[in-house]
Amino acid sequence: MNYNFRFNALAPYTGEILRGIGLTLQLTCLTMAIALVVGLFVALARMSDNRLLSGAAATYVEAIRNTPLLVQLFIVFFGLPSIGIRLDAYTAAVIGLSINVGAYAGEILRAGIQSIRPSQVEAGRALGMTAGQTFRSVVLFPAVKAIYPALASQFVLLLLATSVVSSLGAGELFHQAAFIDSRTYRSFEAYALITLTYLILTLGFRALFALVYWLVFVRRSRA
Amino acid sequence: MIRELGPNDIVYLLEAARWTIALALIAMVAGGVLGLVVAVLRIVAFAPANWLAIGYINLVQGTPLLGQLFIFFFGLPLFGIQVGAWEAAALALSINASAFLGEIWRGSLQSVSPRQWEAGAALGLNYWQRLTSVILPQAVRISIAPTVGYLMQLVKDTSLTALIGFIELTRASQILSAATFKPLQVYGLAAIAYFVICFSLSRLSQHLEKRTHAAR
Numbered sequence: 324m325n326y327n328f329r330f331n332a333l334a335p336y337t338g339e340i341l342r343g344i345g346l347t348l349q350l351t352c353l354t355m356a357i358a359l360v361v362g363l364f365v366a367l368a369r370m371s372d373n374r375l376l377s378g379a380a381a382t383y384v385e386a387i388r389n390t391p392l393l394v395q396l397f398i399v400f401f402g403l404p405s406i407g408i409r410l411d412a413y414t415a416a417v418i419g420l421s422i423n424v425g426a427y428a429g430e431i432l433r434a435g436i437q438s439i440r441p442s443q444v445e446a447g448r449a450l451g452m453t454a455g456q457t458f459r460s461v462v463l464f465p466a467v468k469a470i471y472p473a474l475a476s477q478f479v480l481l482l483l484a485t486s487v488v489s490s491l492g493a494g495e496l497f498h499q500a501a502f503i504d505s506r507t508y509r510s511f512e513a514y515a516l517i518t519l520t521y522l523i524l525t526l527g528f529r530a531l532f533a534l535v536y537w538l539v540f541v542r543r544s545r546a
Numbered sequence: 547m548i549r550e551l552g553p554n555d556i557v558y559l560l561e562a563a564r565w566t567i568a569l570a571l572i573a574m575v576a577g578g579v580l581g582l583v584v585a586v587l588r589i590v591a592f593a594p595a596n597w598l599a600i601g602y603i604n605l606v607q608g609t610p611l612l613g614q615l616f617i618f619f620f621g622l623p624l625f626g627i628q629v630g631a632w633e634a635a636a637l638a639l640s641i642n643a644s645a646f647l648g649e650i651w652r653g654s655l656q657s658v659s660p661r662q663w664e665a666g667a668a669l670g671l672n673y674w675q676r677l678t679s680v681i682l683p684q685a686v687r688i689s690i691a692p693t694v695g696y697l698m699q700l701v702k703d704t705s706l707t708a709l710i711g712f713i714e715l716t717r718a719s720q721i722l723s724a725a726t727f728k729p730l731q732v733y734g735l736a737a738i739a740y741f742v743i744c745f746s747l748s749r750l751s752q753h754l755e756k757r758t759h760a761a762r
Contacts, residue, residue, distance in 0.1 A: 326625075389740065389745045391705035398734065484610070487610075487706065490709055500613075511620040518610065522609050
């Protein structure tokens with residue numbers, strides 16, 4: 324092996340990397356927020372008695388879960404312009420990712436909603452709680468507790484999945500690796516550094532989510 | 547030159563889909579062998595082995611698969627190992643799969659109640675007999691459905707190898723889309739092809755899951 328690793332060749336691009344991190348985090352948070360709204364509608368539609376509505380929601384979820392994100396992004400970014408819908412890379416990335424994660428979030432939220440039995444609400448009311456108290460302590464809190472771990476890992480999966488939108492040129496973190504590679508010809512160093520940056524981000528978020536879980540759910544229920 | 551989308555193009559996509567399936571199967575087998583090692587290292591009563599396995603799993607599951615593909619694609623030649631997109635794709639996917647399969651199988655092994663070990667010991671079975679006749683048959687049965695489910699994930703993951711230039715279903719659609727300038731139709735066809743493969747696998751997984759639960 325006679326290759327000289329030159330990670331210092333990447334130093335002038337610190338600004339690009341930081342901007343990439345910022346854009347990746349922005350993309351992840353924005354997508355997660357939209358996906359949760361989409362997911363809520365999907366969950367409610369799937370549980371609806373209207374068979375047309377629940378069928379449509381089930382078709383959406385199956386279509387998304389059984390095709391790769393990359394192909395979904397290509398359809399949104401390269402396919403839609405041929406029917407007159409032209410989107411810039413970032414918008415296409417947000418829409419494509421939201422459609423994708425919306426299907427997964429819908430399944431998580433459905434499980435959360437279904438984990439609360441009507442009898443629990445009745446029990447809450449029987450204990451003399453007001454409707455508001457019952458909703459907060461008997462419905463919302465346990466439901467959020469039940470779906471929190473799945474949503475947290477979905478967030479981390481999304482953070483990693485945003486790397487795929489680099490193929491549209493959305494300027495996020497992984498795209499910066501390609502940019503730095505094209506300027507320095509230090510392909511391995513660029514991709515290794517960017518990949519490790521993702522590791523730091525995911526480990527950081529996992530720790531943060533674990534801390535929040537402990538603070539909100541574990542400590543409070545002990546008190 | 548821009549041309550129409552013809553029957554030959556569909557054949558071209560289907561031929562490329564063979565590589566998608568081949569890549570997923572190779573990663574499944576190679577990743578499965580390595581995944582067994584990961585699962586064993588993760589549960590043996592030897593702390594450094596556990597840490598090694600946990601570190602490996604976190605490293606793989608905490609980084610994007612796309613990054614792993616590029617690292618192998620650009621990294622191996624630096625060590626004098628000349629690889630094409632095909633070898634880099636197979637290697638990166640196998641390593642990626644080993645971390646996920648390792649975790650699936652660890653979960654399956656640990657979901658067999660520890661009392662079963664005690665029961666086996668009470669019947670006078672030795673460690674090996676308890677493992678192969680009591681624990682493994684149950685663990686394998688539990689693991690089948692999630693393993694098939696993961697194979698579906700693997701099929702979808704192979705699409706990322708298009709970005710290092712390996713010609714499978716997604717890369718073939720990119721090429722075809724550039725030649726015919728019909729991106730919506732071409733990517734739509736690719737999506738349908740993926741759907742057929744993945745939906746069959748997820749149905750199979752659901753079916754197997756029902757059967758294992760019925761057997762209990």
